[in-house]
Amino acid sequence: MKIPRKFGGYFGSWSSTLLTLFLLISAGGVWWWQQHSKDEEYDLSRIGSGRPVVVQVHDPTCVACRQLQRTVANLQVEFRADMDFLIADLSRPEGQAFANQQQVGSTTLIFFTQDGQRLGVLEGLQEPEFLRKVFGELRSSN
Numbered sequence: 547m548k549i550p551r552k553f554g555g556y557f558g559s560w561s562s563t564l565l566t567l568f569l570l571i572s573a574g575g576v577w578w579w580q581q582h583s584k585d586e587e588y589d590l591s592r593i594g595s596g597r598p599v600v601v602q603v604h605d606p607t608c609v610a611c612r613q614l615q616r617t618v619a620n621l622q623v624e625f626r627a628d629m630d631f632l633i634a635d636l637s638r639p640e641g642q643a644f645a646n647q648q649q650v651g652s653t654t655l656i657f658f659t660q661d662g663q664r665l666g667v668l669e670g671l672q673e674p675e676f677l678r679k680v681f682g683e684l685r686s687s688n
Contacts, residue, residue, distance in 0.1 A: 587631070587632055587633050588632070588633055588634075588635060588638065588640070588641070589632065590632055590634060590640065590641075590644050592630055592632060593632070593658050593662050594658065594660070594661055594662025595630075595660075595662075596660050596661075597628070597629055597630050597660050598628070598629040598630070598657070598658065598659055598660050598684045598685065598687065599629060599630045599631075599632055599657070599658040600618070600629060600630070600631050600632070600655055600656070600657055600658075600681065600684065601632045601633070601634050601644075601655070601656045601657075601658070602614060602615060602618055602631070602632070602633050602634070602654070602655055603634045603636065603641070603644070603645045603648070603650050603651065603652055603653070603654040603655075603656065604633050604634065604635055604636065604641070604652060604653075605635075605636040605637065605652040605653075606635065606636075606637055607637075608652050608653060610652075610653045610670070610671055611652050611653050613671055614653055614655070614671055614672065615633075617671075617672065617674050617677060618631060618655070618677065620674065621674060621677055621678055621681060624678070624681070625681045625682075625685060628685045629681070629684060629685055634648075636652055648664075648667075650667060650669070651669070653669065653670055653671065654667060654668065654669045654670075655667070655668045655672070655677075657680070657684055659687060665684065665687070668680070
């Protein structure tokens with residue numbers, strides 16, 4: 547039995563429309579999730595909220611800052627279940643205020659306990675294995 551051209555054309559158009567709609571909704575969901583998770587990275591009010599925190603004081607125009615950010619991002623996979631990783635972005639007023647309050651500059655990591663007590667500061671680029679050890683100690687302090 548031959549399918550009439552009109553029916554096949556209608557069905558093909560309908561499935562294409564549904565597929566396009568699905569892809570658009572999926573892309574929108576991915577975009578929203580990425581924006582939402584990025585906003586959480588900059589929420590410094592999470593310090594002292596019951597989990598240890600690593601804050602990177604970051605200047606987006608600084609090459610060393612971007613290198614440190616990549617190193618920390620690679621290690622987050624191992625530790626993010628037990629601690630939060632936040633960014634004090636010096637190009638944002640709240641990031642600049644935080645850095646001034648903490649009396650630190652860019653390319654800096656600041657470590658906080660789950661109740662918000664400042665444990666220590668590391669300035670400059672750090673080797674991944676050293677940071678892995680420091681993050682492990684912070685996790686153990688929980």
